[in-house]
Amino acid sequence: MIHKEGWPSIIIVTLANIVLIILGVYVFPAFQWASILLAILLWITILQFFRNPQRSISVQEKKVLYAPADGKIVVIEKTHESEWLQEDCMQISIFMSPINVHVNRIPLDSEVEYYKYHPGKYLVAWHPKSSTDNERTSLGLRASNGARILLRQIAGALARRIVCYSREGDTVIQGQEFGFH
Numbered sequence: 688m689i690h691k692e693g694w695p696s697i698i699i700v701t702l703a704n705i706v707l708i709i710l711g712v713y714v715f716p717a718f719q720w721a722s723i724l725l726a727i728l729l730w731i732t733i734l735q736f737f738r739n740p741q742r743s744i745s746v747q748e749k750k751v752l753y754a755p756a757d758g759k760i761v762v763i764e765k766t767h768e769s770e771w772l773q774e775d776c777m778q779i780s781i782f783m784s785p786i787n788v789h790v791n792r793i794p795l796d797s798e799v800e801y802y803k804y805h806p807g808k809y810l811v812a813w814h815p816k817s818s819t820d821n822e823r824t825s826l827g828l829r830a831s832n833g834a835r836i837l838l839r840q841i842a843g844a845l846a847r848r849i850v851c852y853s854r855e856g857d858t859v860i861q862g863q864e865f866g867f868h
Contacts (some may be wrong), residue, residue, distance in 0.1 A: 688694055690790060690849055692867040693737025693842045700733045732785075739790050742863040749831075753794045753825070753861060755838050758783035771801045771827045771837050783868065785845060791866040793828070794836065799857040801827025801837070822850040826865065840868045 690695065711722020753826065756773035762780035784790060807822040814820075822842040829835050840849040851866040854858055 688739045688741065689734065690737045690739035690867055697737065699731055704730055710855055723783060736785060738788060740788060742862065749796065753780065755794045755855065756761055756781045756783055756791050757787040761839050768837060770825055770837060783846070787845065790864055791868055793859045793861055793863045793865050795861050796831050797828035797830045799826060799853045799855055799859060801825065802827045802853065802855045809842055809844050809847050817841065817843065822848050822849060826851060826853055840866055
């Protein structure tokens with residue numbers, strides 16, 4: 688299944704591919720196979736990036752915090768969060784490469800208490816200032832037991848668009864889609 692955020696990009700790439708193939712076949716016939724191969728690779732890449740596999744949580748666990756994103760955990764450390772939590776907490780950072788699914792999901796049943804969009808730059812993910820200077824969205828959740836969690840979607844040099852569907856006051860359930868990155 689393709690994520691709804693992908694359709695505009697898929698349409699643009701499809702139209703560009705048609706032009707690329709026409710150029711390859713009629714204008715530069717010596718490169719027709721290269722243009723067709725490039726068009727196929729571009730189309731596969733864009734479809735792969737915007738894929739949205741069906742995921743279901745077979746057993747919802749109130750004591751289990753599910754990962755909000757696919758990717759690789761690159762940081763687990765104690766830090767002071769000063770935007771919303773205003774306290775020391777554990778930070779878990781997940782890096783999503785272009786081959787990961789870019790759908791973000793709610794890690795536990797909760798209520799959205801905080802939402803803020805931060806415009807910014809598009810530095811590469813490993814840049815020390817990317818988490819504070821890049822475009823990002825912060826989403827603060829409070830579980831029924833009072834636990835608070837802050838989720839951040841941070842744009843990067845390649846994935847330059849973030850979309851967050853949840854807003855303050857929303858009641859969200861574990862596994863529910865809250866955005867695309």
